[in-house]
Amino acid sequence: MVSLLPGGNTASATDNLGLNVKGAILIDADSGKILYEKNANEALGIASMSKMLTEYILLDAINDGKVKWDQKYKVSDYAYKISQDRALSNVPLRADGEYTIKELYEAMAIYSANAATIAIAETIAGSETEFLTLMNKKAKEIGLKGYHFVNATGLNNAQLQGMQPKGTSASDENKMPAKSVARLAYHLLKDHPEVLKTSSIPRKTFREGTDDAIKMDNWNFMLPGLVSEYEGVDGLKTGTTDYAGQCFTGTAKRNGTRLIAVVMHAEGAAHIARFKAARQLFDYGFGQFTTEEIVPAGYTFKKQRSIAVKNGKEKNVKIATKDSISMMVKTSEVDDYQAKLVLDKESLNAPAKKGTVVGHVQIDKKSGKDYGFIDGSVSGADVVTAVTAEKVGWFSLTLKKIGAFFSGLF
Template sequence: MEVFKYVKNFLTKGLLIALLVILTVLAIVPQQAYAEDALTIMAEAAILVDAESGKILYEKNAEAPLGVASMTKMMTEYLLFEAIENGKVTWDQEYEVTDYTYKISQDMRLSNVPFREDGSYTIKEMYEAMAIFSANAATIGIAETIAGTESKFVDLMNDKAKEMGLEETTFVNSTGLSNSSLMGMHPEGTKETDENIMPARSVAKLTKRLLDDYPEVLETTKIPVKLFREGTADETRMENWNSMLPGLIYEYEGMDGLKTGSTDFAGYAFAGTAKRDDTRLIAVVMGAVDNKGAGSYKARFDATRTLFDYGFGEFTTEEVIPAGYQFEGQKTLAVEKGLEEKVAIAVKEPVKMMIPIADKELYRPELLLDDSVVKNGKLEAGVEKDLVVGTLQLKKTDGTEYGYLSGSTEKVEIVTTEAVERANWLSLSMRSTGEFLSSLWDDAGSFVRGLF
């Protein structure tokens, strides 16, 4: 009996020890790493970005060129805002319906507000129809107003894409429809089988650029429902295709834009943005599917919700390097021909970054000196205060670091903390004489010690 009790106690203690070991290991493993590994995005491609800095928080197959569908309209919106800013177009300018836009507007298989064959519409109401209801004929009308023809507008779109650095991007029309849906009236120079193509990363770049340059776009994209031509025989209810807006079926806190898209070629896509407190995120999903592999409107919003929950729940904006930070082993630089022989260097501005909550200690600062300023490890006097001598880069010592939409890591200036004037002839002569005498004294001391 005593042996049985001994064995029982031994096994109980053993199980407790094993359990404690397991719990300790789980506690040591960063929670963020688990959260990212457990993240399942049911889409062909996806990306999550901090809208302020462009820092990528998550990506999946984000560089693959895919069908972009009506997310294309964000480029049309950008060029419209630009044309208005430059005075080429006004909001109250009237557009006369063409045969092309009339026929497209009558196709109820497409998202549209109906145009009258002899009608005219303001740019403002066509813009609202495009941004809220993804109205395709209205989008083509805007393109024709800006460039004369949709073909010429497509040239503007592709030129702007190159200017923005949107890699692997090709626009063949202003709407994102498949050219085969344009009733043989697709833009000149394109083929009926052509499609608009973008990778998720380029869609995110376009989204960020639109938000940075023309944030007023959100005043329209956040409208859940609006009536087109309210109070007329042509009144059309426009419910925003972004069903994550407050009051709509898949509402999400902070959601206020931006553009959905779906075609047979592209599947179901969405470039969404939401803001909570001081944090704005951008999420792009392309080719979204449900757990059975079928694409649907809901699937794209489910994937977007997962991304936003991950971003808002697992990340925080932290000051990872304070202003005035100095590198151990490189707190100063030598100064040639200066009143002082060295000058202190430090980080000019604090480094704030959106990072996983558990990962703050994983970022290590590195100093990169500017060879055009610091030559052979020295500065030439006189040195001004706040002279930029290099940059700080942050390296993550463990886990995945996706970088920034710009493609480069964030660089922070390293500067001199004070000025060092050039020494005059007398000071330099006395310094040289002192160095010479010191050298003689050292040599004499070495000689005397050698005698013994």
């Protein structure tokens, strides 16, 4: 293993932030590096944070041309009845009304409107029951673990007036570990960064200029101008039920660095405790971590600068890192990280093009706790051939085989 970072003193700062929550996690939105976690693997109620997955599936469908923003939705009896329950977060829908997908999406993303979310699920899959299949498929595709979905909204099924998706329990609720919630947000922002254009809107009027106009205040109070505002926050999704408690997946960007914080079942003042916990996480991340280059592009490891080549003009070919590897590390622990070469094969068969993957880089921490990456490993860690390994000509190859034959006899 080769240490590539400048010297420094090992941090003694504690990772215990004193968060009054059942689960939490903080990650770098660029590399997926986990900076902090607390009980991040226990499946807990996620409430309306479920809508991030509904948003993901909708934005996929928009990109694929399966759904259009100006497409009209005719209100189902189910969506209408749920929309009239003002004890829930909702924009009331007319039984005979038609609404564009764009209107419904904004109501879902800004105001966490539940009937609007059901309408989107019905538009994409025909019914919320069928939409659950898409939710589970997408969850598996992006590698979520410990998830359990019973509806598209995150409400407790008991709140769906007996119309919950078929095959689900009448009092069940969506669950997922904080780590999977963070992974969902991480992939959502990677694949659909445009989601922030809507999640960052603090206030908007639904159906402005009509008799149905209703003011929508974003439930994310950390947005600029709202009661718990925090510099750089532009998303992402809150959630609250009796079972899940106060939940929040927030994201903030400062000086080119974007963080994702997930808070599960925060304890404290109504609707404010989750933002207090998120603030602690953001302060910790922005205040104590910096992005460092761990390995430069084209780096060769001293103990393994090349790999053997069979039937090649040269016996060995040079190998090096394909890309640079950067990640967030605690500023006071910058010298604790080491890059280790892991070869996936002992040799190559010629011919092999320049850039052939032969292994990867593993990042290890010499001491103390390291939480790893939200996707399991650092991205951009391929080790490749630095030049083409050309195959030896047939005549030379024949002579080699004859020589090998006779050397075997003696």
